[in-house]
Amino acid sequence: MTNSHSNISARYDGQGRFIPPHAKPLTGREGFIKRTWTFLRNPIEGFGPMAYNQPIVSVPNFGKKLHVITDPEGMMAVLAKEADKFTKTAIDARILGPATKEGLLSVHGEQWKRQRKSVAPLFRKRHMEDLAPLITQVLQSFCEKVDAERELDLNAAMAELTFDVLAKALLGNPKGLDKDRLKFATRNVVTSAGTLRPDDLIPWPRWVPRPILPKGAAALRRLKRAADALLAERAKHPVEDDLISLLIAAKDPKTGEGLSPREQRDNIIGFFIAGHETTALTLTWALYLVGSHQETAERIRREVLSVCGKDFVRYGDMSSLPFTQAVIDETMRLYPPAPMLNRECHEETEIHGRKIEAGDTFLLCNYVMHRTERLWENPLTFDPDRFLRDPTLKSKGSAFMPFGAGPRICVGAAFATMEALMALATLVRDYEIELPEGCYPRPLMTVTLRPEGGVPARLIRIR
Ligand code: HEM
Structure with a gap:
């Protein structure tokens, strides 16, 4: 069977196993x-x-070397052991800098260490338990709005859902906040200013600004104004139970030092940018896979x-839903929402016996690592059971790294996992x-990593 969207044609292997869309590798002769x-x-x-x-x-690469890493040992060397x-490289700074220059996503060195110590406790288990009921509320109102008669784009619908979850968890219900405007501005920043373009790969000097379309620039200004207004509102009316209040109160446990107002603002924006699109894509691809594979549903x-x-x-x-969790893991193996990380070396070292010099850059490609024959059995097939058959596939240093690794591993991983599991379980149980x-x-x-053109679908209530 052939397909119109992708550049591959096989959908099932010789044993009838489902092969979902994937990037066809180059032949090496181009x-x-x-x-x-x-x-x-x-x-x-x-x-x-x-x-x-x-x-x-x-x-x-422009007088230096670019190293592409596609195995766990090399990834762990760069991200953990020799971190x-x-x-991060100038590419990250160019794309994320305008929105969240002083936030955890972008800062380095001592500033990063201080922020990470202050921010990590927000996502500990104790808070996750408090946040779970908020996810339920958002899911409930999402389900009330679903209209089986109308085709929706799963990607847009999931982005809406995960934005609402994040807004509720981060912001609670602040007075006078226009959540729709905030949502619109965040989506615009993610899809215009925050999208990789060919010119981003040119090693511009750091002082060369990144041109963005007026629509993206206006959205960015709106987002910053909204975050500033929220912080000002919280300063006047402190509440205890949302992530913003925890962020404002966050202190480095050793020094007692908190985050500056600019750091607070850039972290709020960073959470919205890093937190809603990634989880939405996990859910979009998971629903696509489940919708394509009746037995899994x-x-x-x-x-x-x-x-x-x-x-x-x-x-x-959550711990009693191992198969549903395995479907999420298999989704993030096949479609890691952040499919490629990058790093720049600042001190000579050696990786895989190769000399690495200061100024060399790295592409850490977990998309390729998650699909190589060297590391995975039948890497192209959709097989959630692989994670149940072999729990070590998820252990530290394994070939499965959707959240990165080492000290900069995703700070929101527990929150994202909880949200994805709760949403997938509910939506698949209640909808065809x-x-x-x-x-x-x-x-x-x-x-x-987005599905090109979105995923059109109908959600038909069955329960
Ligand atoms: C399925 C969902 C998610 C995926 C796949 C994901 C993936 C990642 C990855 C791979 C990194 C490491 C980047 C690097 O080392 O260069 C990262 C970092 C980060 N993520 Fe996530 N993320 C997800 C959800 C979230 C959520 C929900 C939040 C917050 C609400 C969040 C906030 C962050 C932040 C602030 C960092 C930077 C951490 C640091 O540098 O110390 N992410 N994420």
Whole structure:
């Protein structure tokens, strides 16, 4: 069977296992222009057999070297063991800097250490338990609005859902806040100013500004104004139970030092940017996979019904939903929402026996790592059970790194996992996901990994 969206044709392997859309690797015979053009259009399609078969591939890059890493040992060396010798690159600073220059996502060195110590406690288990009921509330009102008659775009619907969850968890219910405007501004920042463009890959000096369209610039200004207004409101009317209040009160446990107003603002924006699109994409791809694979849908339904009945999933239920969790893990293996991390080296070192010099850059491609034959059995097939058969697939230093690794591992991972599990369990139990015949969206990297053109679907209530 062929498909119109993607550049691959097989959907089932010889044993009838489902092969969802994936980037077709380069053959290795393409010339420089074709390779570069393919990479610029969709970076995850720009890798050939060398990247899939070797742990490190190094190429010349404007007088330095660019190293592509696709194995856990190399990833752990850069992200964890030798993390002090690396920072994020100018590409990250160019894309994220205008929105969140002083936030955890962008800062380095001592400033990062201080912020991380202050911010990490916000996402500890104790707070997660408090936040779970807010996710239930948002899910409930999402379900009330779903209209089976109307086709929706799963990606847009999930972005709406995860934005509302984050807004509720972060902001509570502040007086006078126009959440729709905030949502609109955040979506605009993510989809215009926060999208990777070919010119981002040119090593501009740091002082060269990144031009963005007036629409993106206006959205960014609105977002900053909204975050400033929220902080001012909280200063006047302190409340205790949302993440913003915790952020304002956050202190470095050793020094007692808190975050400056600019750092607070940039972290709020950073949470919105880093937190809603990534989780929305996990849910979009998971619903696509479940909608394409009836047997998986039925197994999730049986599991959720046996644990929660017709109730919403509670925090305490989560450890009793191993299959639903495995579907989320398999989704993030196949479609890691952040498919490529980058780093720049600042001190000479050696990785995989290769000399690394200051100024060399790294692409840490977890998309490729999650799909190489060297590390995974039948890497292209959708097989959630692999995570149940072998729990070590998720252990520290394994070839599964959707949240990164080392000291800068995603600070919101526990929150994202809880939200994705609660939402997937509820939506699959209560709805049939009807996809149009032949729906096979191409994964397209634009910083995050989106289904090109979205995923049209109907959610038909069955319970
Ligand atoms: C499925 C959802 C998510 C995925 C796949 C994801 C992925 C990642 C990855 C791979 C990193 C490491 C980046 C690097 O090392 O260069 C990261 C960092 C980060 N994430 Fe997430 N993320 C998710 C959800 C969230 C949520 C819900 C929040 C907050 C509400 C969040 C906030 C952050 C922040 C602030 C950082 C920077 C941490 C630091 O540098 O210390 N993320 N995320």
